[in-house]
Every structure is written in structure tokens, then in C-alpha cells.
Amino acid sequence: MxxxxxxxxxxxxxxxxxxxxxxxxxxxxxxxxxxxxxxxxVVIVTALFHYFLAQSAKSNPKQFGNKYIxxxxxxxxxxxxxxxxxxxxxxxxxxxxxxxxxxxxxxYTGFELFIVLKTLNKN
Numbered sequence: 001m002x003x004x005x006x007x008x009x010x011x012x013x014x015x016x017x018x019x020x021x022x023x024x025x026x027x028x029x030x031x032x033x034x035x036x037x038x039x040x041x042v043v044i045v046t047a048l049f050h051y052f053l054a055q056s057a058k059s060n061p062k063q064f065g066n067k068y069i070x071x072x073x074x075x076x077x078x079x080x081x082x083x084x085x086x087x088x089x090x091x092x093x094x095x096x097x098x099x100x101x102x103x104x105x106x107x108y109t110g111f112e113l114f115i116v117l118k119t120l121n122k123n
Contacts, residue, residue, distance in 0.1 A: 004050050004115060011111050012043050015104075030096045034086070038097070041082065042104045046112060049075050053116070068116075079105060 016039065023031045049071055056067040083101055087094040 001051060001054055004054070005047065007115065008043065008047060008050075008111070012039075015039075015107060030100075032093050032096055032100070034090075034097070035100055038101055039104065042101075042108055045075060045078065046108045050112065050115070 019035075019039070023035075052071055053064075053068060056071075057064050060067075079101070083098060086097055090097065
């Protein structure tokens with residue numbers, strides 16, 4: 001788990017640097033004050049998701065596939081609820097928010113899949 005947190009931290013620093021560069025140059029007008037909180041939320045959910053997945057793999061490796069699908073579904077619904085609540089209360093900035101959230105979702109989902117597949121191939 002500690003190895004994953006190191007990789008997640010490094011990945012997050014790189015992503016944060018790219019985001020900072022983009023929002024200080026090209027996307028200056030698209031920045032929303034809630035974006036750092038969204039970033040933190042996605043990183044924390046990614047870390048928790050991996051923790052529960054790792055615990056699941058240790059306790060019953062044969063059920064890994066089922067638990068991965070279950071946890072992914074729960075995560076998607078959490079994110080969907082988060083997005084819908086924000087969009088309900090902030091309709092004027094909904095598109096910027098949704099695009100930012102989607103970009104983070106795809107980046108961190110890709111990162112998770114890369115780490116999980118790499119771990120599974122070792123075993």
C-alpha cells in the first residue's frame with residue numbers, strides 16, 4: 001500500500017503541475033475555486049478505492065474480479081452523485097466543472113488500471 005501511495009503522490013504532483021500550468025495560461029477563464037477540492041476528492045477516493053481493493057485481494061484472491069467491479073460501481077455512483085449535486089446548485093459553471101471532473105476521472109482511472117494490471121501481472 002505504501003508503494004501505491006508513493007506512486008499516487010508522484011502522479012498527483014505531475015497532474016497538479018500540468019493543471020496549474022493550464023489554468024495559469026490557456027484556461028485562465030475556465031478556473032473555478034472548487035477545483036482544488038475536486039482534485040483532493042478524486043485523489044482521496046482513488047487511495048481509498050485501492051486500499052479496499054488491496055484488502056479484498058489479500059482476503060480472497062478468487063473474488064478479486066467481482067470485488068473490483070463492485071467497488072468500481074460504488075465509486076462511479078459516488079462521483080455521479082457528487083457531480084449532480086454540484087451541477088444542481090451551480091448551473092452556470094456546470095460545463096467547466098463536468099469537463100474538469102471527467103478529465104480527472106479518466107486520468108486517475110487509467111492510473112489505477114495501470115497499477116492494478118501491473119500488480120496482477122507480477123503475480
